Each structure stands twice: as C-alpha cells, then as structure tokens.
Amino acid sequence: MSLSDKKNNKDKLSKSKLGAVNPRAAEQFLQKKKRSRSVEDFVKGIIRGDRMMLSQAITLIESTRPADQNKAQKIIEACLPHTGNSIRVGITGIPGVGKSTFIEALGKHIIAQKKKVAVLAIDPSSSVTKGSILGDKTRMIDLSSNQSAFIRPSPAGTSLGGVARKTRETILLCEAAGFETILVETVGVGQSETAVHSMVDFFLLLLVPGAGDELQGIKRGIVEMADLLAVNKADGDRQTAAKRAQKEYRNALHLMPLKNSGIHPKVLTCSAIENKGLNDIWKLLNDFQRLTKKNGFFDKKRKEQSLFWLHEQIGNGLKDFFYKNEAIKKRLEKMEKEVLEGKRNSFNAADELLKMFLNKKPS
Numbered sequence: 001m002s003l004s005d006k007k008n009n010k011d012k013l014s015k016s017k018l019g020a021v022n023p024r025a026a027e028q029f030l031q032k033k034k035r036s037r038s039v040e041d042f043v044k045g046i047i048r049g050d051r052m053m054l055s056q057a058i059t060l061i062e063s064t065r066p067a068d069q070n071k072a073q074k075i076i077e078a079c080l081p082h083t084g085n086s087i088r089v090g091i092t093g094i095p096g097v098g099k100s101t102f103i104e105a106l107g108k109h110i111i112a113q114k115k116k117v118a119v120l121a122i123d124p125s126s127s128v129t130k131g132s133i134l135g136d137k138t139r140m141i142d143l144s145s146n147q148s149a150f151i152r153p154s155p156a157g158t159s160l161g162g163v164a165r166k167t168r169e170t171i172l173l174c175e176a177a178g179f180e181t182i183l184v185e186t187v188g189v190g191q192s193e194t195a196v197h198s199m200v201d202f203f204l205l206l207l208v209p210g211a212g213d214e215l216q217g218i219k220r221g222i223v224e225m226a227d228l229l230a231v232n233k234a235d236g237d238r239q240t241a242a243k244r245a246q247k248e249y250r251n252a253l254h255l256m257p258l259k260n261s262g263i264h265p266k267v268l269t270c271s272a273i274e275n276k277g278l279n280d281i282w283k284l285l286n287d288f289q290r291l292t293k294k295n296g297f298f299d300k301k302r303k304e305q306s307l308f309w310l311h312e313q314i315g316n317g318l319k320d321f322f323y324k325n326e327a328i329k330k331r332l333e334k335m336e337k338e339v340l341e342g343k344r345n346s347f348n349a350a351d352e353l354l355k356m357f358l359n360k361k362p363s
C-alpha cells in the first residue's frame with residue numbers, strides 16, 4: 001500500500017461517525033488491508049528491496065494467527081532462491097558495553113561502502129520480564145532513518161526457541177531484500193548467544209576495558225564461540241586500560257585450540273563513539289568471509305546450521321504437540337503430583353506418558 005493509499009483509507013475512516021478518528025478502528029482496517037495482500041505481492045516487494053513490505057512480511061512471521069503463519073511460510077519458501085547472499089554477524093556483550101552505539105557506528109560505516117545493512121535482535125528477556133534489554137525504539141536513530149538500513153527489534157515470544165526461529169526466518173527475508181550484512185544483536189547473558197551462534201557466520205564479542213571476566217558476565221563458552229573480541233570504549237583515559245585488556249585477552253585466546261574456521265580469533269580495540277577501529281573490524285569481517293568461502297568452512301557451517309534448525313524445529317514441534325494434547329495435560333498433572341509425592345519414578349512416568357501419547361497420535 002502506498003502512503004497516499006494509506007492516507008485515503010485513513011481519511012475514509014475519519015469521515016465516519018461524527019467525523020472522529022478512531023485510531024484503533026483505523027489500525028484494524030489497515031491491518032485487514034495488509035492481510036489481503038497476496039504472497040506474490042509480498043515476494044515481489046521484498047525482492048525489489050521494499051522495506052515496508054519486508055517489515056509487514058516479518059509481522060506475519062511474528063503473528064500467532066495460523067493464517068498469517070501460513071502466509072509467512074509461503075513467502076519464505078518463495079524467497080529462498082534469493083537468500084544466502086550475505087554475511088551474518090552475531091554481536092554480543094553485557095548491557096552497557098556499547099552494543100547499540102557500536103552497531104549504529106558500524107552500520108553507518110557499512111552504508112558508506114554502498115552496502116545495505118539489517119539489524120535484528122534476540123532478546124529473551126522481553127518474553128520473561130516483559131521489558132526488553134535490547135531493541136527499544138529510541139536506539140540507533142540515525143541508522144534507522146537511512147534507506148540502506150533496516151532495523152527490527154527482537155520478536156516477542158514465550159520461548160527462546162520461538163524467538164530464535166522467527167529471527168532466523170527474518171534473516172532469510174532480509175537477504176532476499178538485498179541486505180548483504182545482517183547484524184544480530186544479543187545480550188551476553190543466558191542461552192541466547194548459543195541460539196545466535198547457530199544462525200550466524202561470524203560471532204563478535206564486545207568487551208569494555210577495566211572489568212574482569214566475572215564483572216562482564218562472560219562465560220568461557222562465549223569466548224570460545226567468538227571469532228573476534230573487540231574491546232570497546234578505547235577512548236579518552238580508558239585507552240591504556242583498553243590496551244591492557246587487549247593484551248590479556250590475546251594471552252587467554254592463545255591457549256585455545258584453533259577454531260574449525262581455520263582462523264585464529266583476534267582481539268582488537270575500538271571506540272564506537274569516536275568511530276575508531278571500525279574499519280579494521282569491517283576489514284576483518286570481509287577477510288573472514290573471503291577466507292572461509294575459500295576453505296569451504298563458510299558453506300559447511302551454513303549447511304550444518306540448516307540441519308541444526310531442522311532438528312531443532314522437529315524437537316520443538318514434537319514438544320508442542322505433546323504438551324498441548326488435552327489428555328496428556330490431565331495425565332501429566334496427576335503424574336507430576338505422584339512424582340513429587342515419591343509414589344512414582346520420573347522415568348517410568350515419562351515412559352507411560354509417551355506411550356499414552358503415541359497410541360493417541362493421529363495417523
């Protein structure tokens with residue numbers, strides 16, 4: 001829908017009853033209009049790089065309505081031949097490390113190279129605490145107004161698996177829309193890095209100088225996942241501390257075995273605020289893409305990730321199917337009680353429930 005169509009529709013609505021605009025009715029009317037758009041319209045729009053169409057298609061991915069989900073799946077399928085042509089970069093670090101400042105600065109740097117950049121986020125806190133650590137709309141103001149950028153906050157969801165799936169599908173649509181760099185932001189706490197790691201080609205860990213590992217909430221596993229460590233805020237009187245942190249991390253990384261990519265992770269310093277060190281990071285990203293495409297790791301990893309998500313989805317689907325079954329729900333409640341009271345052993349209870357479920361499964 002063009003902007004003028006939108007305006008006309010709103011005008012039509014505004015002329016109804018007493019001339020008052022009911023924003024909710026207007027929104028519902030526009031939603032209905034959007035929903036009536038065909039799969040083909042969406043696909044064409046996305047492939048020509050229309051950010052509005054892309055955004056609306058992602059809304060379908062995020063919708064809980066079966067009809068929307070069905071449409072979203074058709075759009076994704078049709079876009080698949082146009083996907084894959086990007087570098088997918090995961091960016092993590094504790095809150096306050098400078099992720100959004102860094103992403104905005106790097107995004108602008110990428111756009112200056114005449115490339116398009118999409119910024120997505122995975123923030124499981126938005127579903128748990130109802131308040132999100134990432135992705136609030138006031139961030140990255142400059143970048144979001146740029147035609148070559150596309151920014152989407154973390155999808156809401158009841159499980160990390162669900163949020164991760166939506167993000168992975170969103171990546172595909174962004175690629176079909178011609179975004180060659182996809183930055184996926186996540187917080188450096190909890191399980192979300194593992195989910196992001198299994199959907200990106202390159203994983204960047206942002207750090208700040210002067211805080212020990214403990215303070216930064218960094219688990220060894222996250223450092224091991226990283227393809228690059230960048231010590232941000234290397235400016236003003238923090239420069240010496242940043243250099244020291246760089247040296248310490250370099251020493252620590254030295255003890256780690258060579259990564260499957262064949263490329264040893266580097267530790268760089270940068271300042272997102274002063275735009276320092278970003279070019280080195282961008283160059284390193286491009287070198288990584290070139291080298292891993294050459295040694296076959298890039299394609300191998302993407303194939304492995306596709307299989308990982310296939311199995312992940314089967315697992316999640318089966319679980320959903322099981323837990324949503326009414327008969328199982330009732331039986332499970334009883335079983336839980338019996339297990340808690342020590343009348344039953346957990347394994348035996350699980351076996352019985354599974355057997356019951358399999359017998360009931362529609363053929």
Ligand code: GDP
Nearest residue numbers: 094095096097098099100101232233271272273
């Ligand atoms: P996030 O929570 O990781 O997304 O962090 P933000 O990007 O919101 O930044 C947290 C704070 O650190 C803000 O006050 C930023 O202005 C500041 N900050 C971010 N990058 C830099 C930097 O390179 N240098 C300095 N000195 N401050 C920075």
